[in-house]
């Protein structure tokens with residue numbers, strides 16, 4: 001394997017607050033250790049279309065506090081094909097890039113893994129997604145900020161829910177994972193959370209109503225994880241309207257506002273630590289691993305593990321919502 005001299009950085013998939021803090025940390029730690037750095041724009045699309053620029057420490061000044069990603073991002077269909085990855089490899093070589101750091105979620109790391117299997121390129125991943133659904137890391141970059149955004153919104157919804165004695169179904173993101181829904185339900189004091197991990201045999205709506213959703217309160221907030229399968233918050237609101245017409249129901253879908261905003265201190269610190277760790281990993285000769293955090297320690301998680309395994313939700317969290325919603 002040739003010695004690494006130049007590191008390419010890209011962000012891919014859905015943006016997440018803290019991605020800029022990660023770009024800053026990777027760039028600065030790389031330059032500190034004598035590497036050249038290139039910024040790759042629009043994720044794998046930019047690698048295929050040659051949108052690559054030299055990066056210095058100035059390129060990453062004044063960005064730690066900014067949401068989104070200065071490198072832009074995309075979900076690349078072409079990179080899923082061997083032809084697309086070949087183009088990407090050729091562009092990388094022509095720029096002298098011989099290691100890649102990818103900041104993104106499940107799909108982005110799956111791309112990095114396929115690339116690393118075909119070409120002799122050390123690829124390092126940073127978990128960047130609000131969904132917190134990557135196995136092997138306690139938390140992902142962007143998750144804490146998104147959660148705080150949700151809680152701020154739900155606090156506001158509660159004011160109007162209480163004034164009108166209504167049930168609100170608030171839909172949050174998470175793709176197939178209920179971490180945002182479950183934990184924001186605890187933090188916002190919601191009466192219930194409906195999450196995909198709990199949708200096996202129980203009817204979560206039935207449970208919520210039958211345990212007396214409004215025994216002691218006249219309004220309720222139910223956080224619903226988005227779901228392609230059952231239609232999310234709208235679906236549950238429609239059911240209540242039909243099955244329990246005595247209740248006054250409303251729906252709020254928080255949508256992409258959950259992905260924006262200045263990153264929280266926790267996300268900035270996580271991104272900075274994992275960014276520095278990614279360069280340590282390259283110096284140690286690591287390849288095809290995701291940087292993770294477990295019990296406040298940085299860990300290297302093989303791509304195969306991070307992508308393949310479903311990250312389990314802590315069942316205690318479900319109990320906490322149930323107990324506290326009386």
Ligand code: F6P
Nearest residue numbers: 014105129130131173174175259
């Ligand atoms: O993976 C991050 C995420 O925000 C998911 O929670 C959501 O399902 C998806 O991306 C939305 O993607 P897009 O911005 O492409 O609509």
